Amino acid sequence: MAEQKEYWRWTESRWTNPDLDWKKAKIITAGVDVGSVSSQAVIMCDGQLYAYANMRTGSNSPDSAWNAFNWAVEGTGLAVDDIHYTVGTGYGRVNVPMANKAVTEIACHARGANFMYGPTVRTVLDMGGQDCKAITIDDKGKVQSFLMNDKCAAGTGRGMEVFANLLSVSINEVGDMSLKVDEEPPPVSSTCVVFAKAEATGLLRAGWTTERVLAAYCLAMAQRVVSLLERNGVTPDFAITGGIAKNAGVVTRLEKLLNMKALAPKIDTQLAGAVGAALFAKALVEKGKKK
Structure with missing residues (x-):
């Protein structure tokens, strides 16, 4: 085998x-x-x-x-x-x-974000393996406030890994592939990885391309994260840490929803x-x- x-x-x-x-x-x-x-x-x-x-x-x-x-x-x-x-x-x-x-x-x-991106950073989004955190910091990198979402893997690195396996796409290529669509599809509606997998399978059977399904999932992830950020408050400069920061499909959509560019990383965001x-x-x- x-x-x-x-x-x-x-x-x-x-x-x-x-x-x-x-x-x-x-x-x-x-x-x-x-x-x-x-x-x-x-x-x-x-x-x-x-x-x-x-x-x-x-x-x-x-x-x-x-x-x-x-x-x-x-x-x-x-x-x-x-x-x-x-x-x-x-x-x-x-x-x-x-x-x-x-x-x-x-x-x-x-x-770490203060060191990696500089003292102008005020909003940090940490997109980790099993949770997401919106953090407000001062010019020394001290936490002023934060909100955390750890209820579901759908907006995390682990959720993206599950989707990469489901669609047989390397995790390193998911973000770029998700941007290869002529127009944005509606986001995957489910907030649970298990149901999102079922929904994605249904979309593939309905004739959606892999790129279109990935775009729908990356958009859904970006929308969930924006909600977390807005509840905690988003003040520039804005920086992203964690593995999902390497996913251009999520970051690009997140920036569009926030109408704000994330600072470019100079060190591995993880x-x-x-x-x-x-x-x-x-x-x-x-x-x-x-x-």
């Missing part, structure tokens, strides 16, 4: 900054973000990004944390004992074995939580709070 292709599988990645020597750093910190779908580890040297790993979350949080951390430091000569302070965050933050402290993903994404965690770790070292 031929092996079934895993269309949902997104590209894992790691990186090391060739311009930094960790041995010359005064403060080395780590942020480990164990999410429901993906896990990231970020290493910072004196507040500068030194190395990171972004990979699929495994069957348990402790192993996922170690896998991400070990991949991030691979080939650098860095060991866990060289890290001055580590902060864990995300869905599995209380089960990050090497962490000195756990900080909520909302606080970490806010601080790293925001881990970046924020590493920055919190640095602040804790500087304050001498190592417990």
Whole structure:
């Protein structure tokens, strides 16, 4: 029997900054973000990004944390004992074995977005694996208010993975394919992934193209997220974190509905939580709070 292709599988990645020597750093910190779908580890040297790993979350949080951390430091000569302070965050933050402290993903994404996009960001949308968060922040990346939707996977990364598998389209191509329509179809009406799958199957049988079905789903996702954002308030500058930020089909429709452009990312958007965690770790070292 031929092996079934895993269309949902997104590209894992790691990186090391060739311009930094960790041995010359005064403060080395780590942020480990164990999410429901993906896990990231970020290493910072004196507040500068030194190395990171972004990979699929495994069957348990402790192993996922170690896998991400070990991949991030691979080939650098860095060991866990060289890290001055580590902060864990995300869905599995209380089960990050090497962490000195756990900080909520909302606080970490806010601080990470401030680092990644700059101090002008006021509204952050974190589109995660199993939830979405609308966060208002100040110029230091401190949370002012937030709203969260975790009742259904339909507006999340996991929901998009389910759709990619259903339609046999690589998760990396879903967004671009959804934009290849002559006109926007009505959105998929269901707010539940299970029913949305059934609806999409029905649309395909009715003669809809794959691109048209994807467009309907991306539009539905964008509409749900806009509702969350508007309830919390949307103030420019606006930035998106999480894996769905890489989906042009959702982002383009979201920008149109908001009549506002999202800031262009310069760093992998899935790293925001881990970046924020590493920055919190640095602040804790500087304050001498190592417990």
